[in-house]
Amino acid sequence: MRGREDExxxxxxxxxxxxxxxxxxxxxxxxxxxxxxxxxxxxxxxQPPDQAEDIVQEILxxxxxxxxxxxxxxxxAPWLFAIGRNKLIDALRRRGRRVFVNIDDFAETLPGExxxxxxxxxxxxxxxxxxxxxxxxxxxxxxxxxxxxxxTAAKFSxxxxxxxxxxxxxxxxxxxxxxxx
Amino acid sequence: xxxxxxxxSLAADNAHRAPRVGAVLTMALLVAAxxxxxxxxxFLGVRHxxxxxxxxxxxxxxxxxxxxxxxxxxxxxxxxxxPEALLRGWGWLLLLPVGLLAVAIGSEAMMAPAMPMxxxxxxxxxxxxxxxxxxMSLPLLAGALFGLRHGAPxxxxxxxxxxGLVSAGLAATLYASHCTDDSPLFVATWYTLATxxxxxxxxxxxxxxxxx
Numbered sequence: 001m002r003g004r005e006d007e008x009x010x011x012x013x014x015x016x017x018x019x020x021x022x023x024x025x026x027x028x029x030x031x032x033x034x035x036x037x038x039x040x041x042x043x044x045x046x047q048p049p050d051q052a053e054d055i056v057q058e059i060l061x062x063x064x065x066x067x068x069x070x071x072x073x074x075x076x077a078p079w080l081f082a083i084g085r086n087k088l089i090d091a092l093r094r095r096g097r098r099v100f101v102n103i104d105d106f107a108e109t110l111p112g113e114x115x116x117x118x119x120x121x122x123x124x125x126x127x128x129x130x131x132x133x134x135x136x137x138x139x140x141x142x143x144x145x146x147x148x149x150x151x152t153a154a155k156f157s158x159x160x161x162x163x164x165x166x167x168x169x170x171x172x173x174x175x176x177x178x179x180x181x
Numbered sequence: 182x183x184x185x186x187x188x189x190s191l192a193a194d195n196a197h198r199a200p201r202v203g204a205v206l207t208m209a210l211l212v213a214a215x216x217x218x219x220x221x222x223x224f225l226g227v228r229h230x231x232x233x234x235x236x237x238x239x240x241x242x243x244x245x246x247x248x249x250x251x252x253x254x255x256x257x258x259x260x261x262x263x264p265e266a267l268l269r270g271w272g273w274l275l276l277l278p279v280g281l282l283a284v285a286i287g288s289e290a291m292m293a294p295a296m297p298m299x300x301x302x303x304x305x306x307x308x309x310x311x312x313x314x315x316x317m318s319l320p321l322l323a324g325a326l327f328g329l330r331h332g333a334p335x336x337x338x339x340x341x342x343x344x345g346l347v348s349a350g351l352a353a354t355l356y357a358s359h360c361t362d363d364s365p366l367f368v369a370t371w372y373t374l375a376t377x378x379x380x381x382x383x384x385x386x387x388x389x390x391x392x393x
Contacts, residue, residue: 015195024192031184057187064191066333066393068199069263082264086335090392125182142193143186149193167190168197179392 004029005077012076016067027060034059034084037106041088047095053121059087061124061175081106090179127177135170138163199331202262206255206328210351213324217317217352225313225359234363242285243357243368250278250376251350258325258343262332268339275346285365296364304362307371313359314352314375315382321348322383326390333393341387345380352379 008026015023038052038059062083070079084106128136134156141152149167153160234240253274260266294301304310325344334340353372362368 018196020192020195023195024188027188027191028185031188053184057182057184060184060187060191062333062393064194065199066264068201068331069333071263074265078265079263082335083333086264086333086393121182121184124187128182139190143182143190146186146189164194164196167194171190171194 005075008080009076012067012070013072016070016072027063030063030080031056031060034080034106037081037084038088041092045092045095047092051091051095054123055088055091057121057124058091058175058178059084061171061178062087065172065175123178124174127174130177131170131173134158135166135173138166139170139174142167202328202332203259205331206259206325209324209328210321210347213320214351216320217355220313220317220320221355221359225309225356227358228361230361231358234361237363239285239289239363239365240357242281242365243360243363244354246278246281246285246365246368247350247353247357247372249281250275251347251354253277254343254346254350258329258340258347259332261334261336261340261343262329264333264335266335278350282365282369286369289365298366301362301364302366302370304360304364304367304371306360306362307367310356310360310362310367310371311375311378313356314349314372315379317352317355318345318348318375318379321351322379322386324348326383326386329387329391330393332391334391337391338384338388340391342380342384344387345383346376348383349376349379 008030011022011026011029015026034056035052038055039049042049042052042055063080066083070076128139131139137156138152138158141147141155142149147155149160149163152158153163156163158166228234257268257271257274260271261268289301322344325347326341329340329344332340353376356372357368362371
């Protein structure tokens with residue numbers, strides 16, 4: 001547990017220093033833990049676990065857009081789990097559930113218990129279709145077709161800077177739309 | 182979109198750097214301040230006997246009280262803009278103006294009273310105070326809420342209440358230079374009521390707009 005969380009903190013420090021690969025590894029490493037916690041929270045609220053992936057994706061988006069509130073001197077896990085809890089509570093409220101989120105839903109996750117998998121979720125995909133064309137194209141290209149920023153720029157005859165702006169705006173817009181549902 | 186794909190797009194956006202919450206909050210307050218100052222300059226203005234008033238420790242005390250509200254409220258609101266932050270260990274900072282007022286009321290009580298207590302408490306400006314502080318607070322409150330939206334508070338209503346305290350503290354600092362009621366009893370009553378009103382507005386709006 002301790003070792004895992006120290007590793008996360010190290011990866012996040014590298015990520016904030018500009019290491020995109022470390023950031024990618026970190027997000028992949030925390031996802032199974034978030035997924036297990038989201039399933040547990042849904043189960044406690046009497047909800048089917050198949051909505052867990054929507055919650056996981058919302059947490060990941062919030063982590064991404066709020067990472068400037070993480071203090072690089074502080075451990076990463078408490079910050080991550082606080083965001084996870086907030087998003088889980090929001091998601092359950094939106095589904096009209098009375099909320100009993102055990103504050104240990106996130107912190108308690110044991111390694112090995114969390115299944116390694118990737119699952120698709122409906123909400124982000126649905127909101128993606130409501131984005132402006134250019135943001136949608138860029139997100140599709142980078143996320144679904146795994147194109148680099150450079151290749152995406154060439155494909156749409158845009159500058160790399162414009163691709164970066166469209167990507168960031170698209171992610172921010174997705175988050176706003178998810179919150180507003 | 183599956184989660185691995187989402188993660189890929191987030192990693193591709195890693196180069197994007199957002200400013201710190203403190204920087205955004207500072208900018209937002211600086212943009213809002215001229216509006217509050219405009220309200221002050223148009224309807225209130227500095228009191229005419231300000232030069233002699235500055236020799237009165239109870240006049241000066243008003244600024245100590247209002248700034249000891251505004252500055253700690255800024256510090257605590259920035260702390261609470263981190264999702265894992267707790268009020269515990271930080272909330273006592275907000276008691277500073279209360280402590281200062283208690284000391285001021287105690288000192289005044291030990292002096293020979295210039296006026297009866299009820300006159301000092303009621304003053305001449307209680308209504309102006311109750312309108313002016315909230316009115317000058319509103320632009321600052323909007324600025325503070327805008328700045329804190331950049332954060333990720335786990336308790337949006339509490340963060341909104343702190344935005345209310347920040348803006349009321351700053352607005353009261355302006356107002357204190359206009360008001361001729363210097364008794365700490367007046368400050369403790371009317372400034373507090375006006376601040377409570379702004380704080381309640383901040384909490385209600387914050388609960389909606391500070392969710393992230």
